[in-house]
Amino acid sequence: MIIYRCIISNDEMFSDIYKIKVSDNGIFFEVEGRTTTRTEDFDERLIGANASAEEVAEGTESSSVSGIDIVLNHNLHETGFDKKGFTSYIKDYMKAIKARLEETDPDRVKPFMAGAQEEVKKVLANFKNYQFFTGESMNPDGMVGLLDYREDGITPFMLFFKDGLVEEKC
Template sequence: DFFYEVEGKIVTEDRGAGNVDIGGNPSAEGGDDDGGVDEDANKVSGCNIVLASKMQPTQFDKKSYQVYLKDYMKALKAKITETKGQEAADAFAKKAQTCVKEVLGNFKNYDFYLGESQNPDGHVALLDYREDGITPYMLFFKDGIKEEKY
């Protein structure tokens, strides 16, 4: 109700795929066909949501995250007031108190991610794992997501 919860999976991507070397022919020049590139060096493993969205990890201690949340929730409430009215903003604020307490109660479980731009005032997504310890899922504040049409 307050978050979008998106389940992901751990994947390994080959970031070297698609790179084109426009140099000479290494085999004709007596070099290795792979140009001496370590194939594993181009592979990146992680949550598919993080990799596909080019999210960047960020760090918080509990106190700094509380400060961030206070400012972020204030900004979201102002935006909701502007777009949906005071009643919706008041309902958001009430729900935010409960959800923020839950997030802070599980603070040690989360990894934090910013968008590719790394805007420190932007939305910080939360990454946690299901009880199996293998399946990742991410939490995004619903009111912090803006729909974009392509």
């Protein structure tokens, strides 16, 4: 399995268990997820509890959590942006990625900057469609994944900057 981590925060963003496509200009990983509901039952036996034969036991609590599998599996946290705040964040984030690329892959800087600007314009044009998610550490400088839904209104997908990730084989 391959885990994709943010190069700034080292947070786990997603893994290769999902359907992953690279955008036409090579800027984004588009990761398709699905909406899921998980039930988490509390098992009293795990804490050594033993129901008494004399008392009527109260029912144990169970809870269910609904959400997008990518978000739930990788402990992503929703964050809020207005257009101005997102624009400010993305400028700083692109500068950080550009600086990393200048050190590690200088030939990639120009295509990244041109392609990223093109993709950011598309995001800003459809800004109200997106939800934003940070990694587990909620590092404000780290990557923010963008969640949207396909035309069917049911199938969720997330966008992650390809150049802002490192692959880790498990």
